[in-house]
Amino acid sequence: MANTQREKLFTEFPAVATEQWEEVITADLKGADYERKLVWKTGEGFNVRPYYRAENLEGIRFLGSQAGEFPFVRGTRAHNRWHVHQTVKVENPAEANAEALKMLNAGIDSIEFRIDAADFSDADLDALLAGISIPAVELVFSGSKCHDLVDQVLAKIAREGIAREEAHIHFCIDPLVKGLTSKGVLCSCIDGLADLVRKTADYKHIRVVTVSGHIFSNAGSTIVEELAFTLAAGHDYLVRMTEGGIDADKAARKIRFAMNVTSNYFMEMAKFRAARMLWANIVKAYGPEKECACKMFTHAVTSAWNQTVYDPYVNMLRGTTEAMSASIAGVHSLEVMPFDASYGEPDEFSKRIARNAELLLKHESHFDQVVDPAGGSYYIETLTQSIAAEAWKLFLEIEEKGGYTAAYEAGFIVERVKASAAAKDKAIATRRQILLGANQYPNFTETADAKIGECAVERAEAKGNVLLPYRGAMAFEQMRLHVDRSGKAPKAFMLTCGSLAMARARAQFSCNFFACAGIKVQDNTFFKSIEEGVEAALAAKADIVVVCASDDDYATAAPRVKELLGDKAILVVAGAPACAPELEAQGITNFINVKSNVLETLKYYLKELGI
Template sequence: MEKEKLFTDFPPVSTEKWMEKIIKDLKGADYDKKLVWKTDEGFDVQPFYRAEDLANIPYRNVLPGNFPYVRGNKTKGNMWLVRQDVHVEDADTTNAKLLDIRMKGVDSFGIIYPDGHVPGEEEVERLLNNIRADVMELNFSCDDPYAIIQVIDHLVKKYNRDLDKVKGSLEFCPLSRYSTTGTFYLSEKEDYKTMSKLFIAGGLLPNFQLLTVNGTIFKNSGAGIVSELAFTLAMATDYLTHLTENGHDIDDVAHRFRFHFSVGSDYFMEIAKFRAFRFLWSKVVNAYGVSHADKTKTFIHCSNAEWNKTLYDPYVNMLRTTTESMSAILGGIDSLSVLPFNEVFEKPDEFSERIARNQQLILKGESFFDKVADPASGSYYVENLTTKLIEKAWELFLQVDEKGGYLEAFKQGFIQERVSNEAEKKNSNITLRKMSLLGTNQYPNISEHIDPAGIKPAALTVENNPELLIPYRGAEAFEKIRLKTDAYALKHKRPVAWMFTYGNLAMQKARSQFAGNFFGVAGFDIADNPGFTTVEEGINAAKKTKPDIVVICSSDEEYADIALPVYEALKDRSIVVLA
């Protein structure tokens, strides 16, 4: 029996027909202004895309696991490692924690030693007691990565581990350190020597990444996605050029790079970002003359950006990190560490770390995000975003290359100037509330109060050096105002904004809500009123209540009659403003 084709009754509709319908429905409104999204990344996004928009995409027929790896490194499925970062206090305590979280779903450890501390072999051995280096991924952050790789190399041989199965990375990125501090670990010359030594010392650990190119500094300093892609690519290319010019074979070094990116809240753009970067890196590495396409694969670790996280209404951070994690996973990252919701303002506790772990465990175990390789493939929208990001990032990368590479461009101020301009635009959008940070610049929880003494010092940026990239959070300007109010309220009565609602019901309600939101983000108490029947009634109520601020909320027409009488009656008792 022949199957009935349900769509034969519906004739195809051309793009021209769709456009005719859209233009008609716009009723004279400008198509570009009304429907075309002018992104901050320097390209326009159309209101709809169709199959014909994929025609010029060169990689559209590439399968997962194939060069140029837009669709990911894996031929089947979308497995990623669940990583949790742990700050080392002492070897035995940290070992107990690692063993505990291993049993709770973690399969990748980020082991972070405090600044200035370089552990010896005995200490690392105690820290890794009962942890198999050929089963768990081990990632180390330490001031002396060369010492760490020597220890790891010796220990895996001592315990007779399969060297091909030992996986992990070293958090070593001299250029990102220089970009944020103005200094190298030791010096430019010595750091590049260390880099070469790492590839010699780790030569027998083929699946252990010896450099982690830290691209998180760009997004967390306010940069856009195109800048993030291009500048991270430029840093990595500087490293690649140095290594190959100093006797290292491209086949031996390219696949030993790991990239650390932050993921933000722009859901589809972030999915496209990871796909675009794999394409860009594979093309760059291929240009160095690798012998096999496998050597051009990109290994990406991802963590949530701190830039859009907030002190106030912190549980919203859970929602942010969940959708961001979805973007990263759908974009095909290799490992993910979810930022605990309270990490930006205090030391994470057992509860916040458990929630962070479980967010990605649920995405894997209950939402099955690990089952399908590159689910975004074929999406007209995401494929076009990917292509646009590739084009724009490559253009910017070439500009950096023309200036002599990343380090030279940074010394000339090119990197900082672009990031600063992009950050300033974001700051302006937050101030004007074109960009919403729920609970901070929009819809504050006015019952939430914070004792500023309980906030860790690093929560608020104090440094502003135009010669460096300074990571900060977009919410800080609003938070500083609100924290001042909270500090004042510890010893004084909290300021009250009192709504003088009168007249047109719709307008008084709309303006009282706007004013309540406006003063609420500064930490003021809000006293709303159901609407006064006469101006005199409202004036008498205000005199009795004695609020700090009286906000007149009515319609434009009624303002002409009531604003001046209300102001004259209350100006000596309260600050009177017009909503």
């Protein structure tokens, strides 16, 4: 009976052809350009259509595979139980141990110890891991002494009689990306990777190499570039190990990948799916004995690039959506960055909020109870294919240059990322890319927290062929911090007149515009006359007076405001009226609108104000 009703239901709704959809869309556009209005031109090298249908999946070869099946697009396991990961900076082993135990009791099951001490003894290691059951938790070691720790950790496992298959430990040894790309120096430890693989050959769950792909993203790369460069570095390690006498099966099982997850919600889901497929095919080319060697082992960390120091609680929202992308995509482990990490050492509150974001996704949203929920979506599957195609094209270009190391030494890697970063910077300056609280919708009443120092907003200059991390909001934040610490309180006054609807819309736009520089804004509902508005502006001791009206009103309103205001404040017109040339001829030269370079325009006004 149910099947009969279902069949009847579907006969009542005949299929609609794509051509019919397109006809309706074209009619609704009323002559507007389809490509400009509805097609998203991504920075990844491909365009995204406004909708997708089953026909868009034709020719995608990876469809039909399940989680745990080659090429692992849908996941490397038949479950989605990821590890909740947090990092502890080790300065004093006993104190770091106490913090780690607190985190473990609060719900995390993967902990990273970052060790940079010149000397780190066996006694220090014992103190660091006191009370921590090695078989019960995933341990990750990073820092400058990471390579030296391998022997110490293996010795501790042997001393405590822990079964080798029970040790889930990873070392963040990465001389190619973290060393060469970030510092310009290739660590000699790269020659010892094959020996580390041999030492840990019997430890099924120990990985000695971590490809730090997040470095590309935090330096401003696109998603495609991050993926392609990460794969290229991973392949470089694979080549070096196999040339060192290690078979591909063992070498691939010793590589771990750490990548960023940004707020580009669906694109990030597709990235991790594409990454697993591409890495599986790279390893498959070496003819491993077992397909499980082709599984990509991925750790995700939420982006530092898009965090802001102003309105920092928005970082919680960014971290949550990013965590959703990673968990839906099916990563092995995930670290949510604390919301205050962009301007100081995270405190206990921010760390708790960070890990709780993941715990909520697990225990209240049950994201760990379903594998690849995005699978089958026409949009996600098409995105996966598009990202994979573009990343593979770039990967092959790197291979043609001789592999990752050769491409880096030729300047190719750094030049590509810097070009992408420059494009992002321009998009942020012109608000084509929004960073909430920084270049759009700032908190009008906020001033810099005492904890925010110049170093938090000052972008380090990369000298030579290296990549350095920065945050996209830094240019705005540096400008705003300069205003906050200047001892002055510049004010922008909204002189709303003429058409009420247009006056209010442009006043809201202008308030957001000037507040991005820390300029105090005084909004006003409406002035019945220009004379009343100018009088109020002068009484408010405004430094900038913004005329907010309709285009038709500006021809008479703006000159009258200029006449009454004189040189007592900077006059700005909100919009790009057709009468702009006539206004300019009368000495009215300041305009702000949606096409303005917000950053450069605000810098100009601050300079005019002597700040």
